[in-house]
Every structure is written in C-alpha cells, then in structure tokens.
Amino acid sequence: MGDSIEKSQENQEESCPRKKQKTASDTNKNSGDGSADQSILSKFQIKKVLRDSTREKNIFIHGEIDDQEAIVILEKTPIGQDTLVELLKDSSLQLKMKNDIYSNYLLIPPAHLNDIKTSLICPATQKHVKKYQVQETFLVEETEEDYRSITLPYIQSQSFSVQWVYNILEKKAEVERIVFEDPDPKTGFVLLPDFKWDTKQLDDLYLIAIVRQKDIKSLRDLRSEHIPLLENILKKGQEAILQRYSVPACKLRIYLHYQPSYYHLHVHFTSLSHDAPGSGVERAHLLSDVILNVKANPTYYQHRPLTFTLRADDNLASKFREAGKLPDC
Template structure:
C-alpha cells in the first residue's frame, strides 16, 4: 500500500466526539497499476489513551501553546497542543481500509440508528437468504488468520479443536498497551456458525470452552486484569458472519458494547441451556441498527409492504 502522503481527501464520513474518532473518505493510487485511477480508501483516526507513564511524567512536558478558556474559583480551563511525541507513546491510532467498497463507506458514514424487531419469520425469509448470498471473499481475512497465513504474530491463544476451538488476538480498535481499554477478539474455528441465530444446544461445548479458557488466559497473559474484570459478549447483527466473541475490560467504553447490540456470553449460554435448546432460532430479537445497513432496508421494506397490504 502507498504511504498516507498519497491519500487524497474527499470528505468526512463521520466523527465521534465521545470516542475521539474521525473517519475520512479519500483515494489512494492503485498498488498494481501506476497509471490507473485512484481507488477509494477510508482512513480512521482515533486519539489514543494516556498511558500511566505519560500521565505521571511526560505529558506535562509536552504541553505547549496554552490558551485559557476561562476560570471560576478554584477551576481553570485551557486548550493546548501536544508537542511531537515518540512512537512508543503515540497520540493517534490509525486504520486504513483499501480499496474500500460501497459497503465500507456506508458502514463508516454518519447515520441514524433505529430500534427494530426481527422475528424468527423475518430472519428465515429475509435475513438468512441475504446472509447466505454474501460472497465468501468478505470473510477471507478471517480464514487467513485461522489458517495461519496472516497475523500469525498477533495470535495470543490458539485452540485448534475443529468443533470447540478458537483463536484470540487483539481487536484492531485496541492500542495494545492500555489495559483499561483492553479489547480482544475470539474467533471460532467452526465455519458453520454465522451468528447468534445459529446457536443451539449442540454449540454449548464450544461456547463454554471459549468462556472458560478466555477467563483463564486473560489474567495469565495480562497480569493485573482479573477474570471478574473481563466482559465477554456477542454482537447481533455482527459486522461479519463468522462466529466471534468480543473480550473487553469491564469498564472499557467500546463501540457496540451497549444494550441493543451486545449479548453477554453467559446469558447466551444460560438461555440455551436452561430456557430452550433452540432459543435463538425461536426468539424475536430487538436491536439498534443504522439505517444504511442492508438488514434495516430489508426489514423496513417488509414492514412498508405489510402496511400497504392492510390498507
């Protein structure tokens, strides 16, 4: 890939003042054809967390150009600029998606979110056919990791059992240094579980294996993080349809960890084990979804058709 100096800015897709992120759409030259037109690229920039080392010593030495914005009694406020730091203590974390597809542009663009209800019938008749129609190439990167072709150096844990096994690696949103924002990903070795909807009592050994081994592995791999400080959850809908579990520090504020998208792994296990072996194929699931998501279009389109038929 070309350097970021070749990135030609087009427009801002989204910015989040709480998460301190901004997503930019632009172009980069073709990596294979020097005379070809530039291809779409998305640049995601995130302000990193302050490390304890920075907070204790270096951070105040790097502050420059203080601008007072007000004061009241014992409180004083400033805007400031940080002088250039070192790669060992970076200020920004960046991700590039290249070449970016229309689906990527839609995903990272600012959009309204709506609460919608997906019934089992809607899933079977509308959502499942759409999932099954997705090209295999969209999750080729997952199979590259599982087979050891890519990111071998990032794998923190590997269980190769074809039925219950999984691998663990850092999530791309983690800076790999700040424990209070710890964010890992467990990816199942199985390729027959696409999402929450596929889970049945037959998958309990896999789910329990993931839970138990992660809760043992994280404190060992990351001293200072206890097993009761680890949060395990699954997204529905997930960003890609190959079963995976999100692993975060319990207080970490990460995208998708709120009600309306995340389902705790322990709750999933309990629902299948104690309520109904096929709980997730029978349940109506209510969740928040961006209006640009294809699933939202499918469900809202079906609802509009039903309203027209009732008139």
C-alpha cells in the same frame, strides 16, 4: 472505532475494519523501509467528513489519493500511565482561562507523546463510505419466521467472504498477534486483540475469540451441542486474559453480537470500564446468559425473537422494509 453497528451486508470483508484498514505502521512494514508511505497522506484530497466524534476522539474522512477513492480514520491514542511524568514535565502550557482557583490550559506535549492512530482504506468503495457515514438507524425485532424468510435467505444470497478469518485459524496471517489458541476442532478457538484496541492500555482492552468450527454463523445457530464450545471459550478466554494482562473475569464484559459484523461465530472480550461500540443491549448478548439460555432450552435462539439495529442504507433493512417489517418511524 465508535461504529454504532459495524456491519456491511454487501460484502463481509469490507464490513470488518480490522482486516481492510491499514495503519501507518502496517503500511510501512509492508513496503520495506516505508519511505514511499511517509508522505502518502499529503496526497489525500478531502471530499467530505463522514463522521466526527468529539467523545471518542476520532474522525472519518472521505477523499482521494492519486484519483483513487480513500478513507482516512484519525483517532487520538489514549494517554499512557507510563508517560505521565514525562508528559507533565516536558509539555508546554498555554493559559486559556483563570478564575480564582480554576484554570484552563492548552497542553502541548512533545511530538513523540502526541500520536494519532491513522488508518487508511484505499481504494475504498461506496460500501466503505456508507459504512462510516452517519446514518439513521432503526430498531428491528426479528421473529423466528423473519429469520427464516428474510434474514437467512439474504445471508445465503450474498458473497460474504470470511477468508481473513480462515487465514487466522490456519495461521496464515496475524500469527504474532495470537494471545491464546485451543486447537480442538469442536471446542477450540483463537483469541487475539481486536483491531480497535492498540494493546497499550487495559482500560480499553478488546479481544476477539474466533471459533474453529466453520458452520456456526451466528447466535441463531447455537444449540445444546455447542454448550461445551461456549463454556470452553468463557473459561479459557478468561484464564488467558488473566495470565497475559492480569485482568480478572469480574472486570470483563464477554458477549456476542446479533447481528454480527461477520457470519462466523466469534465472542467479544472487553474491559468492563470500556464503553465499546456495540456493547449496548440492542446488540450485545452476554455469553454467560447465552449458555444458560441454551442449557434451559436447546433451541432457544431458533425460536426467540431477537432485537437489533439496522442502518437506513443497509440492504437487510431494505429486505425488512419490503416485507413490511420495518415501518416508517
């Protein structure tokens, strides 16, 4: 979705778009024949464009539906290779410019090849609005002491619900989306597509491995006893993706986020060709590097300073600012 940092410290359910947003198809499924939802966007009254990315072909809009706050996210779906012949044959062209051998056209495809992925959050809160609004960001270096005195107390003081995670692990939700699962209580995990991937193209492949252990919040909690878990995720995750999608390990980027978008350990599997949100060096930690670091030093992530970005409106940023750890830039 292009979030520079998908994280809302105020409420963890709201910080995870894959659980709170509903696509048009999901809404229709939940309402029987879907007739009541076909015109729901016609009721949407636009207030403000929160973010518009021409590079990522998406737009985030804040508005109202029936006097309820709402956010609509529109994202142009990728061009599928299996539709290329039909796209080129059945589309109409409007000439925009021609100069010698160079021509520019506006291609107007058939309606069924011109999908726009649509997500709806309603009723939305101010936390959602802030999450999707363009915000100034800051780079923070969190020391061991910073984690103990600022970050950890802040996490513990908040009501970060991860019930949606437990619903997946307990097969109360999204069962049909599970690609692979290992039931072992110590080294097991569930692998399924991330909300941001429509599963239609491999170029933007994106899956999440959610660990079964419930007491590992983030990278900071990893120690030597977790090496079997991490190695299991790396090995079996790669094997499952190869078997299901024919994508080899050498074409995968496998990493953890810090700060994470929710405080239950999970690992990201993305296509190496996909510039996924949060895959930059200021947030992503390669799983293979994490394993090597913990093997070399069992308490590596308890002592090592970790760098990450925070948005200006993030409550954790306020805590770092109050502690004098986030000077004006």
